[in-house]
Amino acid sequence: MLRSPRLIPILLFALLAAVPLAGLFIRDGYLLSLFTRVMILAIAAISLDLILGFGALVSFGHAAFIGIGAYAMGILASHGQEGLLAGLVMALAASALFALITGAISLRTKGVYFIMITLAFGQMAFYTAASLRAYGGDDGLTVARRSLVFGSRLLENDRVFYYAVLASLIGVYLLCRMIVGSRFGRVLQGAKQNPQRMQAIGFNPYPYQLAAYVIAGMIGGFAGFLLANQTEFVSPAYMSWQRSGELIVMVIMGGIGSLHGAVIGAAAFLLLEEWLSGFTEHWKVIFGPMLVLIVLFMRGGILGFLARISGAKNG
Amino acid sequence: MAEPVLSLKGLRKNFGGLRVTDDVSLEVRPGEIHAVIGPNGAGKTTLIHQISGFLRPDAGQVFLGRRDVTRLAPEKRAQSGLARSFQITSILPAFTALENVALAVQARSGSSFRFFGKASGEAGLNSAAMAKLEEVGLSERAEVPAGVLSHGEKRALECAIALAMEPKVMLLDEPMAGAGHDEGQRLISLMQRLKAKIPMLLVEHDMDAVFRVADRVSVLVYGRIIATGAPDEIRADRAVREAYLGEEQATGDARHA
Numbered sequence A: 001m002l003r004s005p006r007l008i009p010i011l012l013f014a015l016l017a018a019v020p021l022a023g024l025f026i027r028d029g030y031l032l033s034l035f036t037r038v039m040i041l042a043i044a045a046i047s048l049d050l051i052l053g054f055g056a057l058v059s060f061g062h063a064a065f066i067g068i069g070a071y072a073m074g075i076l077a078s079h080g081q082e083g084l085l086a087g088l089v090m091a092l093a094a095s096a097l098f099a100l101i102t103g104a105i106s107l108r109t110k111g112v113y114f115i116m117i118t119l120a121f122g123q124m125a126f127y128t129a130a131s132l133r134a135y136g137g138d139d140g141l142t143v144a145r146r147s148l149v150f151g152s153r154l155l156e157n158d159r160v161f162y163y164a165v166l167a168s169l170i171g172v173y174l175l176c177r178m179i180v181g182s183r184f185g186r187v188l189q190g191a192k193q194n195p196q197r198m199q200a201i202g203f204n205p206y207p208y209q210l211a212a213y214v215i216a217g218m219i220g221g222f223a224g225f226l227l228a229n230q231t232e233f234v235s236p237a238y239m240s241w242q243r244s245g246e247l248i249v250m251v252i253m254g255g256i257g258s259l260h261g262a263v264i265g266a267a268a269f270l271l272l273e274e275w276l277s278g279f280t281e282h283w284k285v286i287f288g289p290m291l292v293l294i295v296l297f298m299r300g301g302i303l304g305f306l307a308r309i310s311g312a313k314n315g
Numbered sequence B: 001m002a003e004p005v006l007s008l009k010g011l012r013k014n015f016g017g018l019r020v021t022d023d024v025s026l027e028v029r030p031g032e033i034h035a036v037i038g039p040n041g042a043g044k045t046t047l048i049h050q051i052s053g054f055l056r057p058d059a060g061q062v063f064l065g066r067r068d069v070t071r072l073a074p075e076k077r078a079q080s081g082l083a084r085s086f087q088i089t090s091i092l093p094a095f096t097a098l099e100n101v102a103l104a105v106q107a108r109s110g111s112s113f114r115f116f117g118k119a120s121g122e123a124g125l126n127s128a129a130m131a132k133l134e135e136v137g138l139s140e141r142a143e144v145p146a147g148v149l150s151h152g153e154k155r156a157l158e159c160a161i162a163l164a165m166e167p168k169v170m171l172l173d174e175p176m177a178g179a180g181h182d183e184g185q186r187l188i189s190l191m192q193r194l195k196a197k198i199p200m201l202l203v204e205h206d207m208d209a210v211f212r213v214a215d216r217v218s219v220l221v222y223g224r225i226i227a228t229g230a231p232d233e234i235r236a237d238r239a240v241r242e243a244y245l246g247e248e249q250a251t252g253d254a255r256h257a
């Protein structure tokens, strides 16, 4: 049953669609806000999986895009530009530009150097944000309200916002699924498997990898835009290197190179974090080693684990 | 005489103090298989890398037809009609055999900056790829991930990939190495069938095969070509026998004993 490639994502999105229904029985805005956050980070994790899982580009600075998208929204709003479209366009444009410049440089390097240089660019973005005195510096920036949809405050309703984020998640998922299966996606995956072979048949991997990096960066920026809307707050902490590391862990934990694995990973990560922090204040001491064990011993992540147990049942 | 499709002029390459390519000049003419033989470490693979652009020569030039491609990147040379195989099998292991070949078809048919539309559903790519798989006898294995094909099948797949590029000239780096007897025979007859359309530079260790398929043979020793000629001339050449064939035959006999 779990072998059907479509089933898991459909199930996943159906579950997410059902979360607000729980609110009918338990009055719990907390659940809604937790899962909104799960979905927003899932969007960012999917975009990372696009380059990490399908391009073998281990970016250790992906959280920078979340931050850039969030600041684009926050800064515009602080100048009175509160429209959805303006914020969105700004978030996408700023993250695309940052991706284009840093990607063009980073992709000239390989392997561990690529990891280091993306980390460096991520830190650069972090310190730049922290030095923005006019926009709160270290303390961050409070946003007055969520983006206006043609002047209306539609998104202030948490349930409406939840479904808007869910629709965004599904849209991003389908977009990435399409890209992966396209001609472009084939070249990207070919360059991951064997760049030398790709050159020998006439493909220079670089422009394809750069395009993928920009697409992933823009989706990351989109996630940041949503995050700023949800929390009505923007802070340099969004783009710390720990955040970038967490995104990598989410992708690996869920099952790298599958796109919906990133959604599972984001959910597992945030729920585990929530649950552990609920019963001890020293939860990080447990959480860290736990993640290491999961990543080390669950080959293929949670998806791989599911495939193995369903395979064992069938065979 | 017809113009050569590929010519090397005074190619040189050193690795530190080691001279691996020493003033190599040779031509591949239309319709011919030009074989390069030589003992291990003679510099055959290094030569192929320089022709295909994966290594830059220290001096000398590479011409595709009349075009000087010495400074061109590998992918540009591939686009200009130069196909190559690798001594160490080089395929895309997670893709099926068909996808491996379809990607080579894709490379020369329209833009690959297409983000929508399933590549696996493009009949044009698939049918062209399938035809090449049939040509090398792999059509039944089309849907198998390339990584799990047998060694000989992978060698055949590399040939199908090269064919799918519709090249003007093909460089083959020991295509027979490690292939079984039947697979070797199939490759030989394939080369014979193809050479009228696609001339080849063949690096090969299997002497029987070389003398059967090659129209001309060059002998490379310590990076230097010591003789070029028809197979019979090379077999009879004293310098060649001393430098290479004698030693080969001796070890060959020892193996049979």
Ligand SMILES: Nc1ncnc2c1ncn2[C@@H]1O[C@H](COP(=O)(O)OP(=O)(O)O)[C@@H](O)[C@H]1O
Pocket (backbone or CB within 6 Å): B015, B020, B038, B039, B040, B041, B042, B043, B044, B045, B046, B047
């Ligand atoms: N990248 C390299 N750096 C240094 N030496 C190399 C390199 N590649 C090959 N060589 C050396 O160059 C010589 C020729 O190698 P190669 O071209 O692989 O020979 P062949 O293919 O004829 O067996 C060998 O002595 C080998 O050790």
Ligand SMILES: [Mg+2]
Pocket (backbone or CB within 6 Å): B044, B045, B046, B087
């Ligand atoms: Mg060699």
